[in-house]
Amino acid sequence: MKQSIKKGVFASFIIMLLTSFVVQPTFVQAAETVDINAExxxxxxxxxxxxxxxxxxxxxxxxxxxxxxxxxxxxxxxxxxxxxxxxxxxxxxxxxxxxxxxxxxxxxxxxxxxxxxxxxxxxxxxxxxxxxxxxxxxxxxxxxxxxxxxxxxxxxxxxxxxxxxxxxxxxxxxxxxxxxxxxxxxxxxxxxxxxxxxxxxxxxxxxxxxxxxxxxxxxxxxxxxxxxxxxxxxxxxxxxxxxxxxxxxxxxxxxxxxxxxxxxxxxxxxxxxxxxxxxxxxxxxxxxxxxxxxxxxxxxxxxxESKELFKAGYQVKDQATLPVIKGKSDEVEIALKDSFTAPIKKGEEDKYTLQFEIDQAKLNNEGELEAPVKKGEKVGTATLIYDGDADNGYIIEKGNNKIDVVTTKAVEKKNWFMIMLGSIGDFFRGLVTSIVDMIKGLF
CATH class of the missing domain: 3.40.710.10 (DD-peptidase/beta-lactamase superfamily)
Structure with a gap:
């Protein structure tokens, strides 16, 4: 037993001795934070x-x-x-x-x-x-x-x-x-x-x-x-x-x-x-x-590390569609045009979300797109949102934290007859609503 202990101590001594002669690199691996000696x-x-x-x-x-x-x-x-x-x-x-x-x-x-x-x-x-x-x-x-x-x-x-x-x-x-x-x-x-x-x-x-x-x-x-x-x-x-x-x-x-x-x-x-x-x-x-x-x-x-956070075609919940007027469909789906890749701290993928910002110039006063709508038509941008300790931003004004948001399919415009019928229907629906409201007001 004593012999084994002596051998262990001797081995430890040799390892320490050899380690002391190893040339240490000038630059050590970076810590979680870095302190730079510069103005x-x-x-x-x-x-x-x-x-x-x-x-x-x-x-x-x-x-x-x-x-x-x-x-x-x-x-x-x-x-x-x-x-x-x-x-x-x-x-x-x-x-x-x-x-x-x-x-x-x-x-x-x-x-x-x-x-x-x-x-x-x-x-x-x-x-x-x-x-x-x-x-x-x-x-x-x-x-x-x-x-x-x-x-x-x-x-x-x-x-x-x-x-x-x-x-x-x-x-x-x-x-x-x-x-x-x-x-x-x-x-x-x-x-x-x-x-x-x-x-x-x-x-x-x-x-x-x-x-x-x-x-x-x-x-x-x-x-x-x-x-x-x-x-x-x-x-x-x-x-x-x-x-x-x-x-x-x-x-x-x-x-x-x-x-x-x-x-x-x-x-x-x-x-x-x-x-x-x-x-x-x-x-x-x-x-x-x-x-x-x-x-x-x-x-x-x-x-x-450079990480793909969101793939092309990604949709934000509650912002997946836009209403369409005068179209053969009443709405159109919207999504990321390209994938969203950004340099992030390792392990922080879950701290990033997307926010869709719709171009209001594309919409009417009711917040609708007017048909016809092309597939892949840009309707806004997606901004990368970081929910971490610190965000230093980008060196260029807009940076690479924005990606285009586009429509995923085309929406054709209704023909004039269907648009006219729709307008008549809207008129009478509005008229009926007004009459009902008036009657309710009497009571």
């Missing part, structure tokens, strides 16, 4: 726009080089419109040469009298976050950086970015640019984005131009006879000291740092067809912005 942060499901987590997400802060996501978007848009092509070339002006040579701007040292293609300039901007190449693209598209800034703010308004203000294309403070700040902007000003607006900008970039991820996911690339690297440590870099920060599925988007902004990062990762977009702003260090991003992504991938 502001947000996590968004990119497929639906659903906000899964937020912390001070509406606070406007300097975004540093996350600004370049807007410049990237406008480059893709200009390519799409044919304003520029990837093979167009430009040369570096004296001003941009000075900016590129400034080591405090992390410049890559552009050369003059060299033809740089749009593709090369974009790679240097998106991968290495170079500022001079960013300004060169802005000038190529709009003529001057000042005019490009106007385009940036117009696009921000079009996208509905809350608390967004752009004063240059790079994310540097205007003051640091000295006399080279964009014309028409304040020399002491800086760009501003909230975490919510940064996530929404990232959402538009990956949704409208998913091919941008092919570039933002490149760890390093050759540019102008030198190797330039991506500042996103969560990509599969070769450097040993970066490997603990690598995160499966990460393929973008943009890092940023200035003294005012601190360390910030808009990240995105995809696993099993689910894409998340995260933002952390004003973290304390270069390492912390990636650790906090990993915590956000762990939280999203661990605790949320």
């Amino acid at each position: 502001s942060a947000i996590l968004v499901d990119a497929n639906s726009g659903k906000i899964l987590y937020e912390k001070n997400a509406d606070e406007a802060l300097p975004p540093a080089s996350m600004t370049k996501m807007m410049t990237e978007y406008l480059v893709w848009e200009a390519i799409e419109k044919g304003t520029i092509t990837w093979d167009d070339t430009t040369q570096i002006s004296d001003v941009l040469y000075k900016v590129s040579a400034n080591t405090s701007f992390s410049g890559i040292g552009l050369r003059q009298n060299i033809d740089y293609t749009v593709r090369d300039l974009y790679n240097a901007m998106a991968i290495n976050s170079d500022n001079a190449t960013t300004m060169a693209l802005a000038e190529l598209i709009a003529g001057t950086e000042g005019e490009f800034v106007k385009m940036m703010n117009a696009k921000a308004e079009e996208m509905g970015l809350p608390a967004a203000k752009f004063v240059n294309s790079t994310g540097l403070d205007n003051k640091s640019l000295g006399e080279h700040y964009p014309e028409g902007t304040n020399p002491d000003d800086t760009n501003l984005l909230s975490a919510k607006s940064a996530a929404l900008l990232g959402y538009h970039l990956v949704t409208d131009y998913p091919e941008s991820l092919d570039i933002s996911s490149i760890p390093e690339i050759e540019f102008d006879e030198q190797m330039i690297r991506n500042w996103n440590w969560m990509l599969p870099h070769q450097a040993t000291f970066l490997k603990p920060y690598v995160y499966e599925g990460v393929d973008g988007l943009k890092t940023g740092f200035t003294e005012k902004a601190g360390y910030c990062f808009t990240g995105t990762a995809e696993r099993n067809g689910n894409r998340l977009i995260s933002v952390v702003m004003k973290t304390a260090s270069e390492e912390e912005r990636f650790k906090e991003t990993a915590k956000l992504l762990d939280y999203g991938f661990t605790h949320f």
